[in-house]
Amino acid sequence: MTTERIDRASVGLRSERGPILLAVMLSIGLVAIDATILATAVPSVVEDLGGFTQFPWLFSIYLLAQAISVPIYGKLADLRGRKPIMLLGIALFVLGSVLCGFAWNMPALIAFRLIQGLGAGAIQPMGMTIVGDIYTVAERAKVQGYIASVWGISSFVGPTLGGVFSDFISWRWIFFVNIPLGLAAAWVLLRRFEENVASTTRHKIDYWGTILLAVGGSLLLLGLLEGGVMWNWDSVTSIAILAVSAVLLIAFALVERRAAEPVLPMWVFGQRVLNSANSSALLVGVLMIGLSTYVPLYAQGVLGTSALVAGFALAAMTLGWPIAASVAGRIYLRLGFRTTMVFGAAIVIVGSVLLLTVTSDSSVLYLAFACFVIGIGLGFSASPGVVAAQSSVDWRSRGVVTGANMFARSVGSAVGVAVFGAVANAVVASRLGSSHEDLESLPGSVLAPAIHDVYYGAAAAAVLLIVAVLFMPNRVTEHPRT
Known part of the structure; x- marks a missing residue:
């Protein structure tokens, strides 16, 4: 009989969990800060390196690399353990940061951002998977708050550091600052996180599935991110990219049905808990990209605030x-997962309605309050979904499940970019007679209705979110952590 054993040391002794959690939070902090720190430094980067028309790829290539690598790392972690994949991710992220700091032109910086993205694709899901390994459902009730606080703190620290480095030192330190943080996290994991994965199974790597997912998924995200921006939606380029991605992803699904150890098993799409958690994660991605893209634009272009x-x-x-x-x-420990997530989704709807009441005469504080309410709702609906998904499987599948959930959120972000961009440009075209890619330069009288219609799209996504979470069971049978 085939057996696998995960030693108690593989999930850390109770006395070691604090330092391990700190290292995980520090690692996730690298990714969280990087998500916002570069945005405020773009003018300085362009002034130094040139390549103004290419700078959007600094964000697109990072998102592509991160999104596509997440499910692959998740599967590798289930085969080889979390620790080596986490350390690989930190190493790639730090290497990419060093190279970005020494970049000599925009193409080089874009290429090095790809390396950073590949590192981020391992760090975030591995961090969440390790937390799922070493803490019970009851314990994760508190720990999830710690992890979420990393993103909250980073939302303030990132833009501030980006501005300080750009104005007083050099934009290159935006990347160099990652080096000591990454090394500190890696050192703690090396010293404190003992993981002994003993197995009598000879694993088979799903090479064809990995290649098809990487290429097909990359083309899909590329088509969604750049459609209507780099090329028109009805152009030959757009149609060809999306058509090829569809063919490759269909081939991927067929290959996974026959693979001995598929990189993304089809059973992930056949469980009620996982379908609800992943569909809600996709919609959370849609909402987050809509807010992060258009709320600052509305505040500056319509309300007249500073960046x-x-x-x-x-x-x-x-x-x-x-x-x-x-x-x-x-x-969710007292009332259940579905009840908590429905409560959160309902609050998201309330926040979305508040957004729809924002006008050009509104205070920026009112706009911030609407965002705060939506954030409260997302906290109640997104975090329990991840916990429920991880708790529904054992150690051998937890990496795949976590990776699939985060991949769904990334796909949602790409879909949100495409849909909201199309909505905004449609409104602009109806008013000006043509689409307008540079929304920042539009007058407030045109920008306000365009973004207002985007808010309608966000409200629709919030309604779909409440539908998705209704399928979540109220209670999930927790599998052993080891």
């Missing part, structure tokens, strides 16, 4: 998220 104030309006969402996530655990 810094606009950033803080958005940060109100990431402040509400960890507050709710830290409380959500107490609720």
Whole structure:
């Protein structure tokens, strides 16, 4: 009989869990800060390196690399253990940061951002998987709040550091600052996180599935991110990219049915808990990209605030998220996962309605309050979904499940970019007679209705979110952590 054993040391002794959690939070902090720190430094980067028309790829290539690598790392972690994949991710992220800091032109910086993205694709799911390994459902009720607080703090620290480095030192330190943080996290994991994965099974790597997922998924995200921006939606380029991605992903699904150890097993799409958690994660991705893209734009272009104030309006969402996530655990332990997530989704709808009442005469504080309410709702609906998904499987499948959930959120972000961009451009085209890619330069009288219609789209996504979470069971049978 085939057997696998995960030693108690593989999930850490209770006395070691504190330092391990600190290392995980530090590692996730690297990714969280990097998500916002570069945005405020783009003018300095372009002034130094040139390549103004290419700078959007600094974000697109990072998102592509991170999103596609997440499910692959998740499977590798189930085969080889969490520790080596986490350390690989930190190493790639730090290497990419060093190279970015020494970049000599925009193409080089874009290429090095890809390496950073590959590192981030391992760090975030491995961090969440390790937390799922070493803490019970009851314990994760509190720990999820700690993890969420990393994102909340980073939403303030990232833009501030980006501005300080750009104005007073050099934009290159945006990347160099990752080096000591990454090394510190790696050192703690090496010293404190003991993982002995003993197995009598000879694993088979699903090479064909990995290749098809990587290429097909990359083309899908590329088509969604750049459609309507780099090329028209009805252009030959757009149609060809999306068609090829569809063919490759269909081939991927067929290959996975026959693979001995598929990189993304089809049973992930056949369980009620996972389908609800992943569909809600996708919708959370849609909502987050809609807010992060259009709320600051509305604050600056319509309400007339500075970039810094606009950033803080958005940060109100990431402040509400960890507050709710830290409380959500107490609720789902008493009332159940579905009840908690429905409560959160209902609050998201309330926040979305508040967004729809924002006008050009509104205070930026009112806009921030609407974002804060949405953040509260997302904290109650997103965090319990991850816990429920991880708890529904054992150690051998937890990496795959966590990776699939985060991949769903990334796909949701790409879908949100495409849908909201199309909505905004449609409104602009109806008013100006043509689409307008540079929304920042539009007058407030045109920008306001365009973004207002985006808010309608966000409200629709919030309604779909409440539908998705209704399928979540109220109670999930927890599998052993080892």
